Amino acid sequence: METQSSPPCPYTVTVRRNPHRKARATPSTSVPPRPLLSNPITSEIPAFPIQEILAMQVPQTLPTPSPENLRVFLRIRPLITLQGSGKCGSRGNQSSKSVAKNVWPQNPSTKIKRKKNKNSEICIAVNNTQSVTLSPPSHLKDLKRIKSEVYEGFSHVFSADSSQEEVYERMVKPLVEDFINGKSGMLAALGPSGSGKTHTVFGCPREPGMVPLALQQIFKRTEGSGSEATRSFYISIFEIYSERGKGERMLDLSPGGADLFMQQSSIKGLQEVVISDVAQAESLIAQGMLKRCTAMTNSNSQSSRSQCIINIRSAPNNLESDVGVQLNSAVLTIVDLAGAEREKRTGNQGARLLESNFINNTSMVFGLCLRSLLEHQRNPKKPLQKHFQNSLLTRYLRDYLEGKKRMALILTIKPGEEDYLDTSFLLKQASPYMKIKFNNVEELSDLVANKRHVRTLPRFEQRKRMKFSNPDACVVNPEELKETGTVKALVQSPRNSKLDVYDSTFLKLNGVELAKRERNNQIMQGFAKALWDVLKQYKEKLEAILAVNIPIHLTTLL
Numbered sequence: 246m247e248t249q250s251s252p253p254c255p256y257t258v259t260v261r262r263n264p265h266r267k268a269r270a271t272p273s274t275s276v277p278p279r280p281l282l283s284n285p286i287t288s289e290i291p292a293f294p295i296q297e298i299l300a301m302q303v304p305q306t307l308p309t310p311s312p313e314n315l316r317v318f319l320r321i322r323p324l325i326t327l328q329g330s331g332k333c334g335s336r337g338n339q340s341s342k343s344v345a346k347n348v349w350p351q352n353p354s355t356k357i358k359r360k361k362n363k364n365s366e367i368c369i370a371v372n373n374t375q376s377v378t379l380s381p382p383s384h385l386k387d388l389k390r391i392k393s394e395v396y397e398g399f400s401h402v403f404s405a406d407s408s409q410e411e412v413y414e415r416m417v418k419p420l421v422e423d424f425i426n427g428k429s430g431m432l433a434a435l436g437p438s439g440s441g442k443t444h445t446v447f448g449c450p451r452e453p454g455m456v457p458l459a460l461q462q463i464f465k466r467t468e469g470s471g472s473e474a475t476r477s478f479y480i481s482i483f484e485i486y487s488e489r490g491k492g493e494r495m496l497d498l499s500p501g502g503a504d505l506f507m508q509q510s511s512i513k514g515l516q517e518v519v520i521s522d523v524a525q526a527e528s529l530i531a532q533g534m535l536k537r538c539t540a541m542t543n544s545n546s547q548s549s550r551s552q553c554i555i556n557i558r559s560a561p562n563n564l565e566s567d568v569g570v571q572l573n574s575a576v577l578t579i580v581d582l583a584g585a586e587r588e589k590r591t592g593n594q595g596a597r598l599l600e601s602n603f604i605n606n607t608s609m610v611f612g613l614c615l616r617s618l619l620e621h622q623r624n625p626k627k628p629l630q631k632h633f634q635n636s637l638l639t640r641y642l643r644d645y646l647e648g649k650k651r652m653a654l655i656l657t658i659k660p661g662e663e664d665y666l667d668t669s670f671l672l673k674q675a676s677p678y679m680k681i682k683f684n685n686v687e688e689l690s691d692l693v694a695n696k697r698h699v700r701t702l703p704r705f706e707q708r709k710r711m712k713f714s715n716p717d718a719c720v721v722n723p724e725e726l727k728e729t730g731t732v733k734a735l736v737q738s739p740r741n742s743k744l745d746v747y748d749s750t751f752l753k754l755n756g757v758e759l760a761k762r763e764r765n766n767q768i769m770q771g772f773a774k775a776l777w778d779v780l781k782q783y784k785e786k787l788e789a790i791l792a793v794n795i796p797i798h799l800t801t802l803l
């Protein structure tokens with residue numbers, strides 16, 4: 246009986262396996278390595294050049310940019326007797342009687358003490374360009390056994406005979422160069438009352454200070470280079486003061502400026518004035534200085550009773566040309582702090598005493614912020630304290646005091662023996678700041694862009710949603726952007742010009758980004774359509790061949 250063989254399978258499936266690959270012989274080391282780039286047609290495929298790679302010299306450590314330290318400068322004021330204080334450059338040509346007559350009500354005990362110290366001696370000696378020795382007066386040496394101390398590591402020590410130009414060249418010029426190249430920075434002057442902060446920052450017509458010298462450099466550099474056509478400069482100037490201890494207030498010192506308010510770290514209502522030349526800027530600053538809160542005290546016949554902040558901002562004019570290139574706006578901030586005062590020393594009373602408390606409090610908070618930053622950098626487990634919240638000045642300067650933006654400090658001191666305690670306190674407190682490092686400096690443009698991002702987010706969220714539902718809706722029309730009310734209004738308003746230029750630039754940058762994404766989207770859609778067409782054709786062909794024989798529901802597979 247014949248065994249029934251099973252019916253032949255109508256469809257056979259052939260599984261083709263790749264033939265076994267023979268392992269290649271390991272190339273002997275004596276054979277010279279083949280060239281990496283050989284002609285694939287005329288020669289064999291070259292062996293993987295493992296030997297060559299192993300023999301390559303890899304640098305052990307990659308060069309990493311060393312973090313920048315906070316630059317701390319020290320300037321010693323010339324020894325000026327009380328008679329001489331009050332006028333820029335006047336050294337001892339005013340009678341003590343006339344000063345005493347005008348000084349705010351004095352504490353009689355202070356008067357007597359000051360008479361004793363008439364023949365002041367110098368308590369500070371410059372060792373070299375980076376260090377000084379502070380020696381206590383003989384009575385403190387004997388009584389409290391205080392020893393001389395050496396303070397070193399300053400970026401530069403300016404001796405009493407240093408000129409404004411010298412200070413500028415070493416300290417401010419690099420900051421201004423950076424500013425012209427689009428990097429933001431801040432310079433703050435700290436020191437006891439009468440030590441020369443205002444003299445250093447603003448100077449006088451005969452000895453112009455850092456601000457006028459900076460403006461001269463800015464306009465000198467930009468005038469010849471033709472960049473005046475491509476960028477504009479703006480100045481804003483304001484002060485933070487306290488009126489009879491009633492809390493901190495802010496006043497815009499530019500012409501017609503009014504009271505200001507702070508929201509988070511930005512100031513509402515601050516005017517920015519477009520400046521086209523040095524003379525205009527200087528006159529604006531001079532007008533601001535006349536409005537600044539000053540008073541006669543025992544330490545200084547024209548003592549600043551407020552913290553004064555000047556911002557010089559540069560912004561590109563032609564937004565069109567800057568789209569997608571570089572947002573090289575920058576701000577140079579110069580801060581003249583009111584000088585800390587010891588009540589015992591100044592003999593301040595009444596309103597002056599209340600002002601003193603405010604001034605000392607701000608100086609203390611400023612110092613605490615920097616100390617906390619230093620401690621946090623030394624030991625990251627130590628949190629960065631939020632001391633900045635305790636004064637308007639530190640709230641405004643938060644980014645600088647948290648090491649996010651570059652800054653420099655100038656400590657001004659008086660060299661007299663009677664100034665020993667003030668000088669010692671300042672040096673002890675501020676000399677460690679030179680160990681602060683700037684690791685993660687954010688440029689202002691980034692910060693502002695981030696802030697603007699938050700502000701303009703809802704509008705862009707809406708655009709994105711529209712984009713996915715309607716592909717045409719996301720095509721960005723630059724004309725449409727120009728017509729956006731905010732951009733138009735803000736760019737035209739000098740008061741808000743800072744925010745506005747960024748706003749419009751940001752809008753444009755995002756417009757470009759959206760247009761790019763839209764193009765990618767269209768390409769992807771085209772690709773998906775083509776793929777689908779191929780699959781459809783393939784399916785139809787398969788169906789035509791197999792429809793009769795195999796009841797396979799290809800449709801379910803595809």
Ligand SMILES: Nc1ncnc2c1ncn2[C@@H]1O[C@H](COP(=O)(O)OP(=O)(O)OP(=O)(O)O)[C@@H](O)[C@H]1O
Pocket residue numbers: 321322323325329330331332333334335436437438439440441442443444445544545547548549550582583584585657
């Ligand atoms: N380097 C200097 N050369 C010549 N005069 C100076 C110098 N530094 C300061 N002075 C003079 O000393 C006096 C006090 O200086 P200034 O008003 O700048 O002190 P300050 O630190 O700003 O004081 P305050 O904190 O009270 O405002 C002024 O008359 C000023 O002209």
